[in-house]
Amino acid sequence: MPYIPRSSLALALVLVTGGAHAQSTPAPAAPASASAPAPSSPAKKELVQRVLKLQQSGIERLATAMTEEPAVVLVERASMMIAANVPKERQEAISKEIQADVQKYLKDTVPQVRKSAQQLAPSTIGAVLESKFSEEELRQVVAVMESPAYAKYQQLSGEMQQTLQAKLVDDTRATVEPRVQALEKTLGDRLRVATQASAPATKPAAPAKPAK
Numbered sequence: 001m002p003y004i005p006r007s008s009l010a011l012a013l014v015l016v017t018g019g020a021h022a023q024s025t026p027a028p029a030a031p032a033s034a035s036a037p038a039p040s041s042p043a044k045k046e047l048v049q050r051v052l053k054l055q056q057s058g059i060e061r062l063a064t065a066m067t068e069e070p071a072v073v074l075v076e077r078a079s080m081m082i083a084a085n086v087p088k089e090r091q092e093a094i095s096k097e098i099q100a101d102v103q104k105y106l107k108d109t110v111p112q113v114r115k116s117a118q119q120l121a122p123s124t125i126g127a128v129l130e131s132k133f134s135e136e137e138l139r140q141v142v143a144v145m146e147s148p149a150y151a152k153y154q155q156l157s158g159e160m161q162q163t164l165q166a167k168l169v170d171d172t173r174a175t176v177e178p179r180v181q182a183l184e185k186t187l188g189d190r191l192r193v194a195t196q197a198s199a200p201a202t203k204p205a206a207p208a209k210p211a212k
Helices: 040-053 057-087 088-132 136-143 148-198
Strands: none
Touching: 040 057, 040 088, 040 136, 057 088, 136 148
């Protein structure tokens, strides 16, 4: 099988925060309220909503990656089975059929998972932002995320990742592909031996009785 690297399927939601404010006078012991949630306010809730809106594309990418993950695993398994069990003249046709099945799965499933992710974001990401960040920290987060430079970086991040991936495939193909093939053969041989060892031994046929 050709070496095809798995797409990055775990995309982090990047939140840039300001530094913590140092206390002017160190306390002899941590106060009991040190771990208490940061107080909330209408202005703070509005800032949280702005962060979630700015992070919408990242949330959608995360949902897409999670939806793609099982399909990637299944395609890898199917590719190995095709290479091992399907006649060469039929392999290309079967691979195209599998690709069509995967595309249908993604078309049907990705929008639903994205919608669910957006609905869950306020009660998950939003809850953490509101509880753990002060109003001033959220203002700093929004300021960074709304800056033209950050928007440009986000816009070009996919292109940069694809460029790196393409170059990485070319640069490592000669090293990785034979090792993947060797690993596939080793695993296949190991499974074959284990299967044969666990198979029940066949009893020898009983000798025929002499005719009277």
